[in-house]
Amino acid sequence: MTEGKKFHIQTILLGDVEGIYLTGFLDAHTAPKLEKVIGDLIKTGKKKILVNFKNLDYISSAGMGVFMEFIESLRESGGDIKMSEMNPKVFSIFDLLGFPILFDIDKEDKTALEKFSLMNRHVETT
Amino acid sequence: MFLRQTFKLNKNFLFGVSILLFLLKMLCDMLFFTFYKTGEVYSELINIILSSLIISCLAYYFFRDFKSNIVQSEETTFGVYSADLLRLMISSVIMLACSTFLPESITYGGQPPNHISMIYIEAVAVYGVFLGFFLIRFLYKWTWINRHKRTKAHIKIFIITLYFLLIFEIPGHFSRIGDNDIVHSQFLSPFIIGLEVVVFFVMFITTKKNNWIAVLPKSEKWKLVMLSLLAVIISVIFTGLGFYYKTNGRLFNAVFSFYGANSMLSWTFGVGAAYFLRILFSTIASLPTSDIISRKTNELKSLTYLNKVVAGKFEFNGLLDSVTNLALGATRGNAAWTEIYESDGNYSVVANRFITDESIRFLHEKTELMQLLMNNDEPVLIESISDYSESDLTAFKKANVAKSLISIPLLNSGVRTGTLVLLHFDEYGFDYSYLSLLSAFRDNISLALENSHLIEESIEKERFKKELMLACQIQQKLLPTKIPDLKNFSFAAFSMPAEEVGGDYYDIVCLKNAKPCIIIADVSGKGMSAAFYMAMLKGSVLSASKESSSPAELLKKINSSLHKSMEKQLFITMAAVSPDSDTGELFIARAGHTPILIKRMSEVEIILPKGLGIGLAGKRIFDSNIEEVKVRTEKGDIVMMFTDGILDFRNETGEEIDIQYLKQILEKSVYNNVGELIDNFRIFTEDYKTSYSQNDDATMLALSFNGLLE
Secondary structure, three states: OOOOOOEEEEEEEEOOEEEEEEEEEEOOOOHHHHHHHHHHHHHOOOOEEEEEEEEEEEEOHHHHHHHHHHHHHHHHOOOEEEEEOOOHHHHHHHHHHOHHHHOOEEOOHHHHHHHHHHHHHHHHHO | OHHHHHHHHHHHHHHHHHHHHHHHHHHHHHHHHHOOOOOOHHHHHHHHHHHHHHHHHHHHHHHOOHHHHHHHOOOOOHHHHHHHHHHHHHHHHHHHHHHOOOOOOOOOOOOOOOHHHHHHHHHHHHHHHHHHHHHHHHHHHHHHHOOOOOHHHHHHHHHHHHHHHHHHHHHHHHHHHHHOOHHHHHHHHHHHHHHHHHHHHHHHHHOOOOHHHHOOOHHHHHHHHHHHHHHHHHHHHHHHHHHOOOOOOHHHHHHHOOOOHHHHHHHHHHHHHHHHHHHHHHHHHHOOOHHHHHHHHHHHHHHHHHHHHHHHOOOHHHHHHHHHHHHHHHHOOOEEEEEEEOOOOOEEEEEEEOOOHHHHHHHHHHOOHHHHHHOOOOOEEEOOOOOOOOOOOHHHHHHOOOOEEEEEEEEEOOEEEEEEEEEEOOOOOOOHHHHHHHHHHHHHHHHHHHHHHHHHHHHHHHHHHHHHHHHHHHHHHHOOOOOOOOOOEEEEEEEEOOOOOOOEEEEEEEOHHHOEEEEEEEEOOOOHHHHHHHHHHHHHHHHHHHHOOOHHHHHHHHHHHHHOOOOOOOOEEEEEEEEOOOOOEEEEEEEEOOOEEEEEOOEEEEEOOOOOOEOOOOHHHHHHOOOEEEEEOOOOOEEEEEOOOHHHOEOOOOOEOOHHHHHHHHHHOOOOOHHHHHHHHHHHHHHHHHHOOOOOOEEEEEEEEOOOOO
């Protein structure tokens, strides 16, 4: 068992979007766990990933780096990672870095999922 | 010192004196002989006196400082012993040989036939005295060297008794003058014989413990048997001289002419007989156990050597090679090999003696041998392979590679890492006593293997530590050592890395137009990789600053040059502040970094210009999302920049330091002097660090406007 703060990932399928629900602390120790989960999802062909931060208490630069790792290639293949339900403290960390410019960060899952379905339509029309 | 000098002088002096006395005696004898006065009382007297003096001087000469000489001599091996004994034997044989040249017509107490033979007889007699002294020296020396706690006393008794014998002989001679034998035969003679018996007995006891004989190798024992047998024979011959004075032996008669010589010879060799008899018996008695003892000695030597090897060798393969050799030698096997097991289950032979790789491969692949040996982690001994019936070894028996076998498993921290196999071409070539020896081997080897492992690890760690220190030293050079003077502004900074090397960076660079620009940066992560990026960043900063005229432009250029070279998950946060010394204005740009605080009068404003972290996006997105802010300052205003490592610290009450907290500190501060402000913060964080661990690199910069110089 690794020392340090607790971190937990739960994945739920929301239609054609894979929902990742984070709990606890995402730092240099626990980031590899998230990295593996997302990596495995992408390997199995999942393109749409929604990360829910409702129960996440803390994130460090290592945690943020995990998203950066996958986003470019995912978007190139027509997918995306969207984020939702961040608490103010966590959001301010993302905001400081300018993540809202790069990622959709929504207050609710619902709006994020809507954006995903818009993506579909966009793809269909082109 | 002077006294010792005189004693030394005395020794050689004494020898000279004895020579002189001997010459004098020869002269007197010649004279008496020539003038037929040998039978006279006075000639006898002179004879006796001179003889006794000569013997006394010689005794003193031989035995003064003798003990200290033995103690000082380093060589006490059997080789030296046998050489000494051989010398003694040869000297004795010379004596016997010389005696054949003695004139036939010597009679007991009678006249020698002529002058020449008289001289010869005298010489032989004196040689006899010397021989006696040689023997005593030999006995004294070697009983002393091989002494035990009880034999020490015996040796002392031996020496003292010898002195007495010497002394009491003298009156005995006097009593023979004029055939006055009564005193001699009634009192002195029994007394002297009594003393002789005592000495004989003492010597016999002294030679009781002879442990040094037991450990000699067989060949040397036989040599000792021969020598001591010869010594016994010679001793008996010379002792016999003392008892057969009735017979007219030439040697005896000759020796008798020199007063004291015959007794010297006979009782020293009598004692010698006791000694050599004892030695002879001890040696013969220890012959049967020679083999076992030499084997045990061999085993002990192997173990000692193994320990040395194990303590001295850390290199794994070299160690196993030595161990294989040692085991083969200690067990007197015919062939051996050591194999090591890889993580994939394969084996590799790291050492083999007298058996080829092909044969070993054959044994692995075509026989049941290795299955048996890998069955458990215990040593295996098969005394006779052909008789082995505990498990099926048909193919192995058929292969007829060996008749006897030992296998020692090698363990490293409890895991079976290898096997040492020893083969013998004779049935029962190996027996159970080797097994216990080899079990000791096995334990030592396991220890050595673990040590080798640990040492290799620790060498790695040392190397890593050294590299880290080097990186730290290099990194120190990246931070500014001297803060350039900023016109109308004061600047102070402190930076505390969390580990030996950190990811925080700050600098003051010159933009185009020589405008100063203060930058602060935080590389994500910490340790070595962060340090590398920091170095890369500095390079980028220095080249970009020459092409930029504003902080925002600087950050854009840095992002352009670094974005592609950085790993996807890494980014750098930066902030740049460029003061205009002529106007007191500040131009501020921020790339994902923590906010900049400005204290004006008693209020603190939080400045947060838009901007992405460096490395997160390409030129297009980064450049279009960064903004530059212009801020006016008054004299006394302070600008504060920091990295988020500062926010990890807690104050005295355990509260986290957040932006609001910093704001409050700045508001409440009465610092005009940025140096003081920074120092206080530094002290606070240093105090904190002694009680808690620091998670992230912490840096703080402070810039104050001193007003325009009029």
